[in-house]
Amino acid sequence: MIQHSDYKEATIQGRYVTMDKLQQHCFTKLKSETIIIGFSVLGVPIPAFTLGHGKQKVLMWSQMHGNESTTTKAVWDMVNFLNSPNEMAKTILESCTLMIVPMLNPDGAKAYTRVNHNEVDLNRDAKNLSQPESVALRTLFQKFKPDFCFNLHDQRTLFSAGKTNKPATVSFLSPASNMERDITPSREVAMKLIAAMNQTLQKMIPGQVGRFDDGFNDNCVGDSFQMEKVPTLLFEAGHFQKDYEREKTREFLFYSLLEALQTIAADKISNYSIDDYFAIPENDKLFFDIIVENPQVTNPIIMDTDRVGIRYKEVLYGDKIHFEPEVAEVGALEGFYAHQTIEGADLLDFDNDPAKQAIRAILSSINE
Template sequence: MIAHSLYKEASIQNRYITNDMLQQCFAALPVSSIEEIGQSVLKVPIRSFKMGSGEKRILMWSQMHGNESTTTKAVWDMVNFLHSDDPLAKLILDNCTLMVVPILNPDGAKAYTRINANQVDLNRDAKQRTQPESVALRKLFEEFKPDYCFNLHGQRTLFSAGQKEKPATVSFLSPSSNAEREITPTRIQAMKLIAAMDSMLQNLIPGQVGRYDDGFNDNCVGDTFQMLGVPTVLFEAGHYPNDYERERTREYIFLALIEALKTVATDSLDQFSTGDYFNIPANGKLYYDVLVKNPQVLNPSLTEGNAIGIRFKEVLENNAIRFKPEIIDIGNLDDFFGHQSFECTDSKDFELISNHRELLDLVLQAKE
């Protein structure tokens, strides 16, 4: 197994990643490999870079949603690996040509929002292409003519891998290319590639890989590229226990990227099947960040037997992300899980356990 620590890009970490933070990363690349493919709404350059010289062409882009930064970190770890003297790195670069857009939505990244500066979700702009970022990506797609596309995203902590108490640390999708969700040859290739990554990841995070919903939406970029005949894989970087900065998830996305590139480079897709893909459990939505059981012990106004489900809102403060707890549900939550779960006895014990006065105050002030 590749040692991620040898290739982890030290200049970027945690959740808040912007264009300005990538200067050191880009400085390590040959100038000739870098291209400005367009500008954002606020006139920030959108840059791509190319690696490798092989016949198999792979286009990947990250931070289409500005607040989904884990895959951006993993991309630069991948670059460091590909610059190494590892024989696999040479094999990949000899057989593949990569075109990478590390941050497609630099304005959203700066503001730490899903949308761009015009309040548009770029992943709902594939048909109309009303935004400059959408235009830039589509132009690159048409000029580069990829054989595969990797659409790199992040997902919330609420997702479980199936209906079990396992977080969806990584999720994948072979997007639909029509409303009927037909299993087209293009989708099959993407499914097999996902199966290859899942096979590797099960050795590291067993039961923590999910399959994203494949409802068709031709305004989504992945669905559109799949519809245009290019096998497209959606990567979703999710939650690993006690890893809200997503540094452990970063490692698994890095390893998944290398596994996917190796599979393409060695023509190994046919070792896997669509059945392997459908064996990956569909994502559930069964997690709260904090699940408080028996909260009536702390707050007598609450009904006995009910629980409180709390999720963290990610708030940008002083160039860092604060995880602000918010009550989402109060009721019978027996079928749900918590990344942290507390069985209340008294307020002193709860405060000691959680070490988070803000959580205690939420419980004390909760109203049904």
């Protein structure tokens, strides 16, 4: 049994992962030669490297959105595994050639923003190719000619796995390649690979895997690569209970990556069906980080019957991400769930708890 803890890259943890950290701690240990595929808006080199020598070519990239770092951590855990003497690692490297871009948007990563330095969302620039990072990825895609693409992201804590009280800890999507959302051969292959990963994850986090909406947008990179008839998979790292640093979620992404690569290497994609893919519940937006029951504040905006839904805003201070509570919605909030529930009476006794003090303060100040 493979244990993630045996391969976890301990030098990168938490939510704030930058190119400087990767260069200092991770690239120095690589056995593979790195190439520079381009430069960011601020002139930061964007490195990539290959592992393996097999005929099945897999292109994967992470941190296209700079503040989405969980999959970057999982990728380095995967690299550690593939560089080990494990028999599965050897099989994958004999059957596959991986081209890995661990951080496509280094400027956004340093600023901890979704967009690049020009405030452009790189995942909405596949058509225009207006940004140097977008051009770098597209050029690499054309040169490498992958058989599979893994598009690695994070998703917000608000997502539920369907209309349930379970968070979407990991989500997937086989993007559409046209407005009709036809199930093309490449899209079908991606669906079956996702079904393989879901089967593994259900043993670890039952009911906590979601499927993203497949509305077509040719400005999105996944859709555009699917249009090129290359099976493309969107990975989304989400929330696991009490895991705001996403150290547990990275473990599930690690196992997902290994399952996908093993399925490709063993030529077992046909063992799965698109029905297994569509059985994964579509994501919904039913979670707040906190719901305050019976808020008990002197504020005419908040009624006695109301609940207050709070979501965290992620703010960078120094080299640490802080989670600052913000009121997202006030009302009955029927059908919604929370990662944490607080009784309003508990807020009356601060207990020197900064989080409770902050929540009390924002409840009291709503529309004052």
